[in-house]
Amino acid sequence: EAGVAQSPRYKIIEKRQSVAFWCNPISGHATLYWYQQILGQGPKLLIQFQNNGVVDDSQLPKDRFSAERLKGVDSTLKIQPAKLEDSAVYLCASSVRPPWGTQYFGPGTRLLVL
């Protein structure tokens, strides 16, 4: 069974630029999560999708972050414009069902904002 795929793996941008991350969850997983993991901290949930609908985006900085999950499969997370404090690893995870379904994490995208 293929795992959660993410791309790119690494991205370096300058502040005020835009960046987008892509996630392909495990086939058949209805729930998709985006997390932000700052160095030395645990993952922080940014947004959760159930199929193509948003379940929770209470911790998503909506002035600069946006996410979509078209057709309930792939998802993209965008930052526009980026700030220095956005430097982090962005993790995508998927599960069969919330909240206790096991979350399977992708390898993450490491973002560095200069």
Place this chain on the structure above:
Amino acid sequence: QQQVKQSPQSLIVQKGGISIINCAYENTAFDYFPWYQQFPGKGPALLIAIRPDVSEKKEGRFTISFNKSAKQFSLHIMDSQPGDSATYFCAAVTGNQFYFGTGTSLTVIP
């Protein structure tokens, strides 16, 4: 505000020893407590999880101890091996909300 407090931040254990990582929470609405293991360059992977209706759960060398009244839970790794060297995160879940601890970097010395 950190919903889940995890300690220690780092831990060094001899091969064969017991590794113990502790977590504490305040919100009594949490009803699911998973532990994740993360290797460098990889995403976290579920290790073991417990519901608050039991006080202990064991899977192989990994045991979760849960103290509902104290609002604390801990991960015990018995017979620690160098391959266990990783970062461990506890988490607490209520509804759709997942809250992770700050992580413990475990190093097992051969």
